[in-house]
Amino acid sequence: DQQVKQNSPSLSVQEGRISILNCDYTNSMFDYFLWYKKYPAEGPTFLISISSIKDKNEDGRFTVFLNKSAKHLSLHIVPSQPGDSAVYFCAATFWGGGNKLTFGTGTQLKVEL
Amino acid sequence: EPEVTQTPSHQVTQMGQEVILRCVPISNHLYFYWYRQILGQKVEFLVSFYNNEISEKSEIFDDQFSVERPDGSNFTLKIRSTKLEDSAMYFCASSDRPGGGTGELFFGEGSRLTVL
Numbered sequence: 239d240q241q242v243k244q245n246s247p248s249l250s251v252q253e254g255r256i257s258i259l260n261c262d263y264t265n266s267m268f269d270y271f272l273w274y275k276k277y278p279a280e281g282p283t284f285l286i287s288i289s290s291i292k293d294k295n296e297d298g299r300f301t302v303f304l305n306k307s308a309k310h311l312s313l314h315i316v317p318s319q320p321g322d323s324a325v326y327f328c329a330a331t332f333w334g335g336g337n338k339l340t341f342g343t344g345t346q347l348k349v350e351l
Numbered sequence: 352e353p354e355v356t357q358t359p360s361h362q363v364t365q366m367g368q369e370v371i372l373r374c375v376p377i378s379n380h381l382y383f384y385w386y387r388q389i390l391g392q393k394v395e396f397l398v399s400f401y402n403n404e405i406s407e408k409s410e411i412f413d414d415q416f417s418v419e420r421p422d423g424s425n426f427t428l429k430i431r432s433t434k435l436e437d438s439a440m441y442f443c444a445s446s447d448r449p450g451g452g453t454g455e456l457f458f459g460e461g462s463r464l465t466v467l
Contacts, residue, residue, distance in 0.1 A: 242393075272455065274458075279460065279461075280460050280461075281355070281442050281444075281458030281459050281460045281461050282394065282442070282458045283458070284455045284456070284457070287455065327393075327394060329394075337382060337384065337399060337446050337448075337456060338384075338396050338399060338407055339386075339394075339396060339456065340396070341393045341394040341395070342393060343392065343393040344393065344394075
């Protein structure tokens with residue numbers, strides 16, 4: 239049951255360049271999407287979110303794009319910094335979902351100097 | 352900045368033993384959750400808790416699992432008789448708003464459970 243999929247287990251990017259992390263979902267009921275960042279030995283930390291009524295949300299270096307027709311979202315980080323190296327989880331929920339998040343398997347981002 | 356704290360950070364136990372994982376959610380939060388992540392797999396929802404009762408639970412959360420808020424600050428997850436497949440990182444999370452809100456959860460650092 240992979241309702242949220244992150245097909246790239248890892249991504250390597252040079253410092254200063256753009257990082258693009260992708261996420262696909264299958265459940266049409268999802269209407270709220272989040273990105274969490276996780277460092278080793280720490281819990282996931284909320285990064286940015288987007289509601290299905292929008293197709294873009296921006297917060298500083300982080301932008302999330304939502305394509306509802308394709309059931310696809312992406313996280314853009316620009317410029318990428320070494321401190322961004324972490325595992326990024328895409329998560330989805332829906333109104334009335336009780337904050338129950340369905341997570342993807344994560345993408346390990348490595349930003350190299 | 353307020354944070355969710357979990358203890359122990361790592362527990363090793365024998366199969367069949369009872370384990371209690373403890374969490375102190377952020378003080379003004381009312382909605383509490385347990386998630387787990389088996390090594391190399393995705394983070395999975397276990398249970399949500401509000402107003403001293405379970406709001407929702409996943410199929411993983413069978414009769415071997417229970418949650419409790421024994422006082423005004425702690426939120427515990429008990430595994431009655433541990434199995435090898437219970438080995439995972441268990442994350443507690445809390446939120447100040449119900450489902451349908453932003454959905455932003457604040458996670459603790461996790462408790463790693465190793466069942467031998």
